[in-house]
Amino acid sequence: PRPILLTRHGESLDNVRGRIGGDTVLSEAGELYAKKLANFVEKRLKSERTASIWTSTLQRAILTASPIVGFPKIQWRALDEIYAGVCDGMSYEEIKRNMPEEYESREKDKLRYRYPRGESYLDVIQRSEPVIIELERQRAPVVVISHQAVLRALYAYFADRPLKEIPHIEVPLHTIIEIQMGVTGVQEKRYKLMD
Numbered sequence: 001p002r003p004i005l006l007t008r009h010g011e012s013l014d015n016v017r018g019r020i021g022g023d024t025v026l027s028e029a030g031e032l033y034a035k036k037l038a039n040f041v042e043k044r045l046k047s048e049r050t051a052s053i054w055t056s057t058l059q060r061a062i063l064t065a066s067p068i069v070g071f072p073k074i075q076w077r078a079l080d081e082i083y084a085g086v087c088d089g090m091s092y093e094e095i096k097r098n099m100p101e102e103y104e105s106r107e108k109d110k111l112r113y114r115y116p117r118g119e120s121y122l123d124v125i126q127r128s129e130p131v132i133i134e135l136e137r138q139r140a141p142v143v144v145i146s147h148q149a150v151l152r153a154l155y156a157y158f159a160d161r162p163l164k165e166i167p168h169i170e171v172p173l174h175t176i177i178e179i180q181m182g183v184t185g186v187q188e189k190r191y192k193l194m195d
């Protein structure tokens with residue numbers, strides 16, 4: 001059976017500042033995670049010549065992949081984080097203060113809520129479908145380096161979690177979720193590489 005390794009990018013400067021979206025680089029902790037991830041991937045997939053690394057097109061994901069050598073890398077726009085439209089770059093506090101109705105609508109129905117000029121979870125789930133189809137087709141292992149909202153959608157598909165749970169699934173930073181698809185079903189392991 002071939003593993004699929006799912007991980008968020010290493011901690012970014014916007015993660016530290018509590019801002020959503022954006023396209024910043026990694027914090028020091030994020031850079032350390034990138035190195036640990038590279039180590040892990042090189043050991044775990046040492047004998048797998050045909051493995052590949054899939055990232056989003058955002059800097060924090062590309063930089064997280066950059067210490068990994070010896071495997072082809074592919075960038076997917078479909079792996080980019082949920083786009084928060086006019087709220088891109090804001091903190092949740094700022095959204096709550098400046099756009100309370102938006103904040104409340106999202107609290108009420110996080111799955112269907114669409115940011116003004118941005119995306120909803122349903123949008124993200126829909127655009128993640130081509131990635132899922134391609135992951136299903138792969139015979140070799142794949143490392144997916146993406147973002148919380150998109151990984152929630154991918155994880156829910158493989159772990160067979162219901163649609164309404166998707167926006168609330170915990171996908172912690174600096175943790176690898178390994179999915180094994182075997183004949184007897186899907187198995188999952190988690191590796192927390194940093195606190």
Ligand code: G3H
Pocket residue numbers: 019020021081082147148149167
């Ligand atoms: O920036 C977006 C976050 O990773 C997704 O968080 O959808 O739970 O607000 P949220």
